Amino acid sequence: MNSEDFAKTKADFIAQWGTLGSSWGINRTMAQIHAFLMLAVEPTDTNEVMQALKISRGNANSNLRDLVGWGLVRRVTYPGDRKEYFEAEKDVWTMFCIIARERKRREIDPALNLLQSSSSKSYKKTDPEQQLFASQTKALAEFVQTADLVLDKVARSEESKVLPFLIKRFK
Amino acid sequence: MNSEDFAKTKADFIAQWGTLGSSWGINRTMAQIHAFLMLAVEPTDTNEVMQALKISRGNANSNLRDLVGWGLVRRVTYPGDRKEYFEAEKDVWTMFCIIARERKRREIDPALNLLQSSSSKSYKKTDPEQQLFASQTKALAEFVQTADLVLDKVARSEESKVLPFLIKRFK
DNA sequence: TTGAAGTTTCAGTAATTACTGAAACTTCGT
């Protein structure tokens, strides 16, 4: 593939990855920056990101900060150069673990809190509505807790210890 | 718990579940309606939903339709009664499977398409950038495909065959 | 075939979320 076509392919991939990001509940720009950095051979500065994705400095800055916050991107500095560069985590399993942990923290833990606090109140056994509320929140709490534990354990394991095993068991 | 306090607890739970829904990429109203129906002893009509959640008919209608589309809610009719009632799937494992299938279809499959089509093009081996693009998209494609298969298999299994096993292996 | 009961649609509006760009701030070399 000549480099002109390749540039197109790459830009297209990044754009589409951004769209996918949206449907994943991640903002478009953040997903695009992540894709861009994941495909960058060398650490890249804010200006390059802005240029490549045609976004403002503020936008680039805040999404880069978020990505660093997630742990998907690292700040890199070189001695004698004041600029900051950014570099994405490229290992797929590591990325998966980071994302799993973060989604767990942001999505599962708060749900589990709500479910556990709701299900641990005491309800009137003679009222079918309270009865249902109690049993339903309890069942959900237990399920989510289990899922949480499993996810947690998987995301802490080494790829080589988990994936072959899951594949064998579930493929 | 007296019924006044219970009403409050329940309303509060539904409201919070809605907020959680947002952070899960599901719209607030849809999550609230789902919670409301999941906690309803009997099938419930649109008017009741509108009243309970203080939302408009249009909003209730479209979110109920979406929930039916997901398979999380069923339409129920009684002979001799023109009204339609709605009833939520209450079994937690079944809910999980439905949601897993739907998220797979909406989030994973499109990503896999993009990754596979990108990684199957041919790239110039002498260009490090094309090299990286090829290897990165390939690694992602393989990982996502595996995750997809595992999730698919899990979501098709019976709870009793999967959960005890995962718990034992990962708890 | 009419109209009452019920459901769906959708144009207009509200609420939310994301982005811009310029100003404020920080850091470092001289």
Next chain:
DNA sequence: ACGAAGTTTCAGTAATTACTGAAACTTCAA
């Protein structure tokens, strides 16, 4: 201590997404 290089903040604005409510549509009984 000053100013150039670089980074962050944030008020204002744009884009997206969700919601309302009334009109259009459907269904059924008389």
